[in-house]
Amino acid sequence: MGFGISTRAVHAGEPERQYMDSITTPIVMTSSFTFTNMDEVLDYVSGKVDRFEYGRYGNPTTAVVIKKLRELEGAEDAEVFDSGMTAVSCTLLGLLQDGDHLVLTDDAYKKTLMFCEKVLPRFGIRTTVVKMGDYEEMENVLRRNPAKVVLSESPTNPYLNIADMDILREFKERYGFVLVVDATFATPVNQQPLSQGADVVVHSATKYLGGHNDLLGGAALGRKELIEKIRDYRNTTGGVMDPMTSYLLLRGLKTLALRMERHNTNGFLVAQYLERHPRVRRVYYPGLPSHHDHKRALRYMRGCGGVVTFELNADLERTLKFLSALRLFKIGPSFGGVEALVTHPMTISYYDYPAEERKRLGILDELVRLSVGIEDSQDLIEDLSQALAQI
């Protein structure tokens, strides 16, 4: 209907007339749906009537969140899952089969990499991991070994590399694969990869989509024929988003555009502040002209979100001291919620990796990743300032 993204975030998918004239979508807390007589059963099984039958195949509250996400992302079809990892794994297992080849970029989420390298081979699916941003290497792989699916995240963690959608689209046309983009860091407010050449977009709804650090969820969106394969896989294996989580996600999504505006502004202001600080060696934020993918960010994104990564001018001991000195930024994994969080990738995500491997992955001892929330930017900056003054 041509509404803007903020209006769609509030109203899209919501029925015009709700149960008992409620303004919000009710939580339909049921595992099964009954039929009043066998005529209704026959109408349903013969496809005359579309309705709910069993909770693993659909739920009215979940159906509303799916519709809202579809309209936000501009997708023909969508499905939701009980976590982002279920969205990723069902997407890959729904689209790939024995003998297929997957190409994946090397800075994908740790568990996505693990799934592709350790689990997919058990199903006879081979994965080639290519360096993010090295499109020559990707093309060499595609030329030698045709891929059924190419999966890239954008932006990526922790260096916020941005996928070049024009090159990926060109490769897709030349080599014929399904392009899957994990756009968790972007959200449909900042980027809509389906309009830039992606066939399927996946999200961890745990992050910005939910936005309040109170749910786990995932989504896959794209053309109907692809989402149906992913849905069939999920309907068989489980991994369903429950009605309560669907409601929380619906509620979170209503403020998505508003929250992203603040995350984008806070992210930029914090990144700018850190870049000028003498105790900070380097800042990675695609909204800064100094970021290696700044031009791609300008081309493909409307804002760069709230994740800011930086290297301190400090050793491990002083880095840990800095982290413990923060007050507003709570130490913890994840990102995309209203609360400011800080993570130390070396300890929180890569402690079990050998030092050499961490070095290869660029996980330095002095690397810090912030997820700025929707607090006042001045308060966030003052917190960083007092913690930096202590090292």
Ligand SMILES: Cc1ncc(COP(=O)(O)O)c(C=O)c1O
């Ligand atoms: C880019 C990306 N994709 C997928 C996931 C997995 O999502 P979840 O934790 O909801 O399973 C994460 C988690 O951090 C992520 O960062």
